[in-house]
Amino acid sequence: MAKDFDPSGRLPDFFTNSGTSSFTQFLTHAAPELLPGRRPLPPGLSADIAPHGTTIVAIATADGVVMGGDRRATMGNLIASRDIEKVHPADSYSLIGIAGTAGIGIELMRLFQVELEHYEKIEGTMLSLDGKANRLAGMVRGNLGAAMQGLAVVPLFAGFDLSPSDPSRVGRIFSFDVAGGLYEETGYDSIGSGSLFAKSALKKKYRPGLSTDEAVRLAVEALYDAADDDTATGGPDLTRKIFPVVMTATANGTHRLSEEEITAVAEQVVSGRMENPGG
Amino acid sequence: MAMQFYASPEQVQRDRSEYARKGIARGRSAVVLTYEGGILLVAENITTLRKISEIYDKIGFAAVGRYNEFENLRRAGVRMADLNGYSYDRRDVTGRGLANAYTQTLGAIFTETQKPYEVEICVAQVGASPETDELYRITYDGSVMDEPGFMAMGGQAEAISNVLRERHDTAADLPAALALAAEALGSVGGENGQTRKLDAKQLEVAVLDRRRKGRAFRRIAGAALTTLLEGGKDVPEKELGDVDAAPPNPAGDKPTVSAASEDTEDKSGEAAKAKAGDADPSEPADGVNGDGS
Numbered sequence: 001m002a003k004d005f006d007p008s009g010r011l012p013d014f015f016t017n018s019g020t021s022s023f024t025q026f027l028t029h030a031a032p033e034l035l036p037g038r039r040p041l042p043p044g045l046s047a048d049i050a051p052h053g054t055t056i057v058a059i060a061t062a063d064g065v066v067m068g069g070d071r072r073a074t075m076g077n078l079i080a081s082r083d084i085e086k087v088h089p090a091d092s093y094s095l096i097g098i099a100g101t102a103g104i105g106i107e108l109m110r111l112f113q114v115e116l117e118h119y120e121k122i123e124g125t126m127l128s129l130d131g132k133a134n135r136l137a138g139m140v141r142g143n144l145g146a147a148m149q150g151l152a153v154v155p156l157f158a159g160f161d162l163s164p165s166d167p168s169r170v171g172r173i174f175s176f177d178v179a180g181g182l183y184e185e186t187g188y189d190s191i192g193s194g195s196l197f198a199k200s201a202l203k204k205k206y207r208p209g210l211s212t213d214e215a216v217r218l219a220v221e222a223l224y225d226a227a228d229d230d231t232a233t234g235g236p237d238l239t240r241k242i243f244p245v246v247m248t249a250t251a252n253g254t255h256r257l258s259e260e261e262i263t264a265v266a267e268q269v270v271s272g273r274m275e276n277p278g279g
Numbered sequence: 280m281a282m283q284f285y286a287s288p289e290q291v292q293r294d295r296s297e298y299a300r301k302g303i304a305r306g307r308s309a310v311v312l313t314y315e316g317g318i319l320l321v322a323e324n325i326t327t328l329r330k331i332s333e334i335y336d337k338i339g340f341a342a343v344g345r346y347n348e349f350e351n352l353r354r355a356g357v358r359m360a361d362l363n364g365y366s367y368d369r370r371d372v373t374g375r376g377l378a379n380a381y382t383q384t385l386g387a388i389f390t391e392t393q394k395p396y397e398v399e400i401c402v403a404q405v406g407a408s409p410e411t412d413e414l415y416r417i418t419y420d421g422s423v424m425d426e427p428g429f430m431a432m433g434g435q436a437e438a439i440s441n442v443l444r445e446r447h448d449t450a451a452d453l454p455a456a457l458a459l460a461a462e463a464l465g466s467v468g469g470e471n472g473q474t475r476k477l478d479a480k481q482l483e484v485a486v487l488d489r490r491r492k493g494r495a496f497r498r499i500a501g502a503a504l505t506t507l508l509e510g511g512k513d514v515p516e517k518e519l520g521d522v523d524a525a526p527p528n529p530a531g532d533k534p535t536v537s538a539a540s541e542d543t544e545d546k547s548g549e550a551a552k553a554k555a556g557d558a559d560p561s562e563p564a565d566g567v568n569g570d571g572s
Contacts, residue, residue, distance in 0.1 A: 016352070
């Protein structure tokens with residue numbers, strides 16, 4: 001793995017130098033082949049070669065944030081996966097959801113997770129939430145070349161701010177564009193093919209200061225609305241028991257809703273829609 | 280022609296060893312021991328610079344000697360562990376692999392460079408039970424030893440080890456293990472051979488918690504450490520948490536994307552007022568006209 005073989009057996013210089021706290025920066029010396037965004041792509045549009053992940057929603061609550069994602073990945077008109085997981089913890093107080101080319105999104109997410117933990121271990125302290133968001137923006141920007149050839153990936157980042165400027169805004173949400181633009185959202189946001197419908201649903205139902213439970217319900221409702229009108233977003237699958245992945249980040253850290261918890265919420269939402277399909 | 284000065288390889292190695300040993304003996308000591316709930320790492324340390332830290336999920340690091348040298352090694356360990364965990368899987372990062380890299384590196388530095396590293400380090404990996412815990416001691420010349428449940432490093436390590444050897448008990452709970460560690464560290468360095476009683480301010484303490492999923496490393500400091508040192512058993516899980524994990528400064532009153540300093544993005548107008556106050560335009564400076572008028 002190390003680039004130069006050193007017969008003394010000593011770890012190469014880039015392991016021991018004091019240069020950087022960034023894992024990505026370290027990889028540029030130690031193993032550049034592991035970095036995304038450096039692979040030469042053949043000319044032309046390659047959008048249809050790999051599965052795409054679809055809708056993610058995030059909601060700020062009184063205690064932090066809630067993020068949910070549907071479980072579908074598509075390739076053109078086909079369903080590539082019914083149970084892909086697109087919402088993950090970025091570290092112990094923040095969450096990342098990915099939409100776009102699934103493979104590149106997963107690599108970006110993995111690298112970002114290690115990046116945050118690496119910084120924390122090297123420096124002995126966590127990055128600020130703003131620092132994490134800016135770092136992720138830089139990583140998205142690094143994928144611009146591939147994005148222009150159809151392999152775009154756009155994450156949604158949300159987290160609990162351990163040292164906020166305003167104590168009433170502990171939950172913060174950041175969205176990105178393919179060029180690495182970073183935008184802090186107020187209250188809620190959604191990305192992916194069904195985001196138009198999810199955002200419309202959230203716009204009508206969201207109010208500041210929601211409890212975590214209310215926000216979980218709202219997230220599942222919004223994903224239902226997205227699946228209702230967007231073919232690429234999967235709704236709650238009652239026959240196979242496949243429900244959205246919903247995670248929270250609060251002062252207690254990140255938490256993924258258990259199978260039982262999310263099943264109960266999803267069944268409530270579905271039974272509500274039996275009586276009123278519009279929610 | 281000047282006469283080439285000859286020193287036998289044995290002599291060179293001996294000199295280097297002596298040099299490294301002297302350097303290590305000057306510093307304060309550290310102990311690592313297993314207990315029922317995991318592995319306890321304790322260093323005598325009155326500074327905020329760390330001697331103990333996390334390498335990976337189940338792996339901790341403790342060191343004595345020269346700070347800049349073991350900090351180098353610690354960074355290398357974190358980088359190596361993260362690189363392997365990223366390219367393979369988190370389960371594939373092992374304490375033994377890390378100990379191997381350290382022993383190779385320290386060995387090469389000892390034989391090839393003028394000045395050996397004046398460090399002694401411990402790589403600790405916590406397992407499911409005290410029997411499966413692994414403690415590796417790696418010394419300045421690259422030799423590595425697999426220690427049986429406890430170890431001491433630094434000045435007068437032998438005397439500290441003797442205390443540990445007599446009383447170490449893998450079935451001990453955390454307060455008992457910590458009391459033993461503090462007593463062992465305090466058994467040396469007192470005036471006229473007297474024992475010292477070390478308090479929370481003089482100790483850097485962390486555990487690799489056997490029962491914790493994922494990242495097992497956590498620091499114990501502040502009030503939680505004082506309680507534990509006084510024999511208190513009931514330490515709430517939350518207070519044991521990563522005390523230094525939060526970013527040091529509260530968020531500034533500026534947009535996240537702005538790379539400029541907070542005062543330039545001044546939304547409240549306070550910074551502008553403060554700046555105006557520095558050079559108050561209402562009081563013209565003396566001698567503006569050059570003749571005092």
